[in-house]
Amino acid sequence: MRKHLSPFQLRELIRSGEWRAPTTGVASGYVQANLVMLPREEAFHFLLFCVRNSRPCPILDVLEPGRAEPRIAPGADIRTDLPRYRVFEKGELRGEVEDVRDLFNEGTVSFLLGCSFSFENALLAAGIPVRNIEEEKNVSMYITNRSCVPAGPFSAPLVVSMRPMKPEEAVRASQITTRFHLTHGAPIHLGDPEQIGIKDLDRPDFGDPVTVKPDEIPVFWACGVTSQLAAVSAQLPLVITHAPGHMFVSDLKDEEMTLF
């Protein structure tokens, strides 16, 4: 039932207050997006940060100042159609809210960035295990020792998500995710976690640990959390993001944003 809601139906439920849960597994096959909202004065530099770091921050849509209707979901309202938002003031989390109409103004620029839900469906369809889905956990995410290319006041370490699989599955997963360049593309690393500064796979910086079987290796993809760290890094008066797992669900189908 949840799985078969259309994006429009889901957004209507959210807007009317009937849906406040995470969007994981809902409206299956449609592209979900990370949200970052910030003032127009810094919009150029944040857009530049995303362009310079397109693997962790692939741009699905950018709304011009004061605009609330994404091109990837005509009729939607970015101020009301996510189940939960996070509000940051001067780099500090101030709280979570269910509606940001009172915080939004003519200078607010909204960025929608790709997330990994899209390629997870493609991996499953190819028979490749997605352990976090099997174990009903949030994907394991880690802060690496690699720095993103900064832009203006924005900087961040590269954050990665990890999925364990057999080596031959890692090759196939690399092929498959290459097509999904707007949801992080191919892996950025596989094997030894220490090579990218990860000390302990069992202690992710975000999300939950998952089981890695003896014949498996960890495979790492750039992760959208990077964009949130970057947005908050500038310590702007106000930054709004989605709350973790509470994404914007667009009308784009996963297959519509593949490269080939």
Add this chain to the structure above:
Amino acid sequence: MRKHLSPFQLRELIRSGEWRAPTTGVASGYVQANLVMLPREEAFHFLLFCVRNSRPCPILDVLEPGRAEPRIAPGADIRTDLPRYRVFEKGELRGEVEDVRDLFNEGTVSFLLGCSFSFENALLAAGIPVRNIEEEKNVSMYITNRSCVPAGPFSAPLVVSMRPMKPEEAVRASQITTRFHLTHGAPIHLGDPEQIGIKDLDRPDFGDPVTVKPDEIPVFWACGVTSQLAAVSAQLPLVITHAPGHMFVSDLKDEEMTLF
């Protein structure tokens, strides 16, 4: 000799005034770029235009306001290292100059966008004819009936370049250019020119006509001239671009910017 100049050597010749010719075929194997310079006030919207129209306007590098050294060519100076520039005032071409130091200021933002020279080398390496090179002409370019997605004051029709080849070569060329997503990627059309609003292949809007043999079809790629039309469309007080064929030659190798 020209072909084997390094990008650094070529830029030194240009900067010292010893080279004012087009850059076609020079420093073979290195990425050449379209240049657009405009004021910081409109930099967000122009960057957004490029993001929204990434096939004709693939972003190789964007320099922050007042910066003259591209990341894709350390030590270079974007104000002096192109052989010829075009200067537009309020949308009108005012002339061509060999140096823009006196027009550049702390608010100038420079955009470097991919051009098709990179994938032409890859086509040649695969034995696919590149007629404009064979006939020593400028590639044929046409204004289509397709509109780019506008952003702020920037809008433009999609401009395409055309290369004639046999149908099976068109398939192979589609595969090859898919890898080059930062130099326009795969073709946007092949076959009947009228489907994209081109009335007469023998009368290109830019560049020269080339021979189309009886067993060949025209194959169309998005073209960087689109970005120049867009930059000029906003009728800003000052816009600077490269002069046609007089590109910025970077230190990036063609193969370094392929997707896979």
